[in-house]
Amino acid sequence: MRLLLVEDDPLLASGLVMALRRAHYTVEHVDNGASAVAALRDNDFDAAVLDLGLPDLDGTRVLEQVRAGGRDVPILILSARDAMRDRVRGLDLGADDYLVKPFELDELLARLRVLMRRHGGRPVNRIERGDLVLDVESLRASWQGKPVELQRLEFMLLKQLAEHPLRVFNRAQLEESLYGWGEGAESNTIDVHVHHLRKKLAPAAIKTVRGVGYRLGDVGV
Helix, strand or coil, rough: CCEEEEEHHHHHHHHHHHHHCCCCEEEEECCCHHHHHHHHHHHCCCCCEEECCCCCCCCCHHHHHHHCCCCCCCEEECCCCCCCHHHHHHHHCCCCEEECCCCCCHHHHHHHHHHHHHHHCHHHHHEEEEEEEEEEECCCCECCCEEEEEHHHHHHHHHHHHHCCCCCHHHHHHHHCHHHHHHCCCCCCHHHHHHHHHHCCCCCHHHCCCCCEEEEECCCC
8 A cells, every 4th residue: 555644743754654664555755735735646645644734835725735636545634733623624625534643553554444445445454356365454365275475565566466457557657556755676676576476376377468567367266
């Protein structure tokens, strides 16, 4: 899952980025409202965590502009503003949830899971595609009923393909889903991951679409 964190407190942002990555999110971080609007306008995210007290553009204005632009990405407001009028206004402007600081990390993670489950219309913690089963919570995979040991990035790449079984992804799109903006990837990284996945599952489990990229292949659906 690719998540945008909009938070101007560097200490809190740093802790949240680490915690969210440990929870298997690919996290991008911006610390001001203008960057948040641009990021949500120009990129695909599974969800956003939005602070309101930003230095340049209040979070409510970010929310207004994002919704006015037609973006329906799930947005969870994370703010120290605890007055009922602030919560009501945030939700009325299009936020999907509102969590007041200080907060418990477990609650934030639970709310994100619910938010994305509601948005996607199905549970996000388990994906079944024929012989392939992915448990998103534990990063465990099974193939034809047998557990398969996958590295984190192998799992995330396979998950991306399994969530959209008919879509063909080019290498840049797959890299974007696996790596943050500040993380570099070798030019053949995706090909290496695909090679390993085919060895661990089956050669036909991931299909190469020549000149384009990869999609989920024959998984016994």
